[in-house]
Amino acid sequence: LSDICCTSANAVKVVNSVQSEKVYMIPDRNLSMYVARTAKKQMEWWEGFCPTHEKLKPAEVLKAKEKHPDAVFVCHPECRPEVIDLADAVRSTSGMYVFAKETKAKTIIVGTEMGILYRLKKENPEKTFILASKSLICPNMKLITLEDVLEALQSMGRPVLKGFNSGIVKVREEIRIPAKRALDRMLEVPRD
Incomplete structure (x- = not known):
């Protein structure tokens, strides 16, 4: 143990x-x-x-950053190291809620399970949240x-x-x- x-x-x-x-x-x-x-x-x-965080690839992050050049990218520490290297901030799920409130950025690319988006949007209606990849859906959490x-x-x-x-x-x-x-x-x- x-x-x-x-x-x-x-x-x-x-x-x-x-x-x-x-x-x-x-x-x-x-x-x-x-x-x-x-x-x-x-x-x-x-x-x-974590199979869900493992799915996020650097190419997807770079594509999202290219499409939203003014956005900041925050990811979960269970993402691959090469994804973390692209992050403006690395936070746990609870840390992402705090980051979203405190950042001056109006657009945030999110690198964690999609379920976080509901609360992020509800608590920060003046900001735009973009999921870094459509593959960030945890089948176990949806059970x-x-x-x-x-x-x-x-x-x-x-x-x-x-x-x-x-x-x-x-x-x-x-x-x-x-x-x-x-x-x-x-x-x-x-x-x-």
């Missing part, structure tokens, strides 16, 4: 908080390579990746619907399939205790 865990929003701070000089980071190689750019650690990583959430809430604790109870997750203590320790360590890292 992990010694500590992180999100894309706090990965650099979490890695720098680790006392060891060597860090093995999983599961996303692109986030790991991004962290390695600024972390004061010797980094190794697993070759996993859950509001109807699914409602059904899960309404059936909590009742059997939904023979032998399964929805809303109840049981984890063996030898897994739960170290997993909680990893979460607690992450939460101890000061936030901005």
Whole structure:
């Protein structure tokens, strides 16, 4: 099990908080390579990746920048390094909301899953948001619907399939205790 865990929003701070000089980071190689750019650690990583962020190619970003020369490009740290190299800013999903509010740019090319656009547009109606690629759709994120959430809430604790109870997750203590320790360590890292 992990010694500590992180999100894309706090990965650099979490890695720098680790006392060891060597860090093995999983599961996303692109986030790991991004962290390695600024972390004061010797980094190794697993070759996993986010399939949606992996789809974004530099050629698509360059095409969008050419079409919108006054735009700034913000991308997620789980994008490929060659995409990150083209970015004006690299932010987690939550960081993109802050960036969109604070930037003086009126047009923003967005390099992350398309679902972010709704909130960005709603919170910043005076700005234009352009998805860097039409391929930035996460099929896994689209599996859950509001109807699914409602059904899960309404059936909590009742059997939904023979032998399964929805809303109840049981984890063996030898897994739960170290997993909680990893979460607690992450939460101890000061936030901005």
